Amino acid sequence: MKVEIWSDIMCPWCYIGKRRFEAAMEQFPDAGSVEIEWHSFQLDPTIESGHGDNLYTYLSKRKGIPYEQAEQMNNQVTGLAATLGLTYNMEQAVVANSFDAHRLIQLAKKHQLGDAAEERLFKAYFTEGKDFSNPDTLVALGKEIGLEESVLKNLVGSQSFTTEVRRDIDEAETLGIRGVPFFVFDRKYGVSGAQASETFLEVLTKSVGEWKSTQPSDLEIIEGQTCGPDGDC
Structure with missing residues (x-):
């Protein structure tokens, strides 16, 4: 059964949501039946990289709130992230276009490394203050998760996977997704936000149970000559 997650790597709640969902998966006895697919979403596609504003100035301008209020909001989410073992250094965050x-991430998905790419980029942005609009940074981060340098250099020197990113964003709009993180279970249930692990566990149990009920169980067997593990042939 597939769980699809729409996320933006500059979204603090998306990193928190990832950890809470992972905690639910660790408790879920049938986690082996779950396939996870990450989808692209941009909270602000209009950001111009290299503008020089720090995160608090950017949020102050975008939301029309005082600088101090933007700082306070991020201090609160930083404290919550810390309870999950995440380190947010918001004052170091480089605000840049995430496209x-x-x-x-789309390239990484083709190599079954989508989750690794999400994790590495979250840490790069929130903890390490890396500029993910810098091509050299993207190449270095991609190499860390196991992608080949030549493939990565081809990516940053082209417009590869642009269609896939835009397709994800368009699909989010079709599904009515207005904010992230957003989790879709078997295209039947949607969970918005970084919910408690207990909520994710409840939806996992329900959706996987329903999915299993639709899968073939008993096979109609036509007998023939076989060999068994006891040597009988």
Whole structure:
């Protein structure tokens, strides 16, 4: 059964949501039946990289709130992240357009490294203050998760995976997704936000149970000559 997650790597609640969902998966006895697919979403596709504003100035301008209020909001989410073992250094965050980073995630998905790419990019942004609009940074981060340098250099030197990113964003709009993180279970249930692990566990149990009820169980067997593990042939 597939769980699809729409996320933006500059979204603090998306990193928190990832940890809470992972905690639910660790408790879920049938986690082996679950396939996870990450989808691209941009909270602000209009950001111009290299503008020089720190995160608090950016949020102050975008939301029309005082600088101090933007700082306080982020202090609160930083404290919550810390309870999950996440380190947010918001004062170091480099505000940049995330589109190229999403292209890297799409490339990683083709190599079954989508989750690794999300994790590495979250840490790069929130903890390490890396600029994910810098091509060299993307190449270095991609190499860390196991992608080949030549493939990564081809990515940053082209517009590869642009279509896939835009397709994800368009699909989010079709599904009525207005904010992230957003989790879709078997295209039947949607969970918005970084919910408690207990909520994710409840939806996992329900959706996987329903999915299993639709899968073939008993096979109609036509007998023939076989060999068994006891040597009988």
